[in-house]
Amino acid sequence: GDLLLLTGGVSKGDYDYVPEVLAEAGVEIHFHRVAVKPGRPLLLGTGAKGLVVFGLPGNPNSVLVSFKEFVLPVLRRLSGWRGSVWPADATAVLARPVKSKPGRQFNCPAHLYYEDGRLLAEPVPGKGAGDYVSASRANGIVIVPVDSNGAEAGEQLTAHFWELPLE
Numbered sequence: 001g002d003l004l005l006l007t008g009g010v011s012k013g014d015y016d017y018v019p020e021v022l023a024e025a026g027v028e029i030h031f032h033r034v035a036v037k038p039g040r041p042l043l044l045g046t047g048a049k050g051l052v053v054f055g056l057p058g059n060p061n062s063v064l065v066s067f068k069e070f071v072l073p074v075l076r077r078l079s080g081w082r083g084s085v086w087p088a089d090a091t092a093v094l095a096r097p098v099k100s101k102p103g104r105q106f107n108c109p110a111h112l113y114y115e116d117g118r119l120l121a122e123p124v125p126g127k128g129a130g131d132y133v134s135a136s137r138a139n140g141i142v143i144v145p146v147d148s149n150g151a152e153a154g155e156q157l158t159a160h161f162w163e164l165p166l167e
Contacts, residue, residue, distance in 0.1 A: 006053070006056065010042070011041040018043065031044055037104045037106050039069075043055030052074060060132035069087070088160070089159075090161065092157055092159035097150060100150045105144065109138035110141055112159055112161055121142040121157065139162060141159065141162075142159045143160070
């Protein structure tokens with residue numbers, strides 16, 4: 001099947017027309033907000049002949065995390081990938097504290113690496129959703145749960161490496 005990938009124009013602002021235009025074009029919108037940060041305004045729809053449509057936020061960090069966590073697994077499946085399409089869950093020890101607000105899962109971009117037999121997660125410091133230079137240092141995420149105020153250094157969190165091993 002085909003996939004249409006759009007970035008920007010999916011939030012709730014005055015100039016965010018993508019959801020309306022897609023609906024007018026006959027695309028069935030399955031969801032248009034997710035309880036994650038970054039990437040809350042993520043949109044998923046389907047159209048004629050099996051078309052899959054993703055609308056991603058416009059901020060570079062949001063696009064990166066949303067693409068790796070949501071779009072890439074679908075692309076793998078559509079391309080015939082026979083192994084697991086989702087990033088495998090791992091447990092990582094957080095190298096420094098991370099702040100978050102309850103209500104959304106925080107998919108915190110991180111540099112994941114092994115040291116002394118343990119998987120460590122170094123959160124990638126950034127200056128907001130548009131700081132793509134900082135985000136480029138991430139090779140995965142650590143997941144701060146939806147009901148959490150953050151996590152302290154030394155806590156164990158679920159982590160996702162974005163690169164999948166060849167099978």
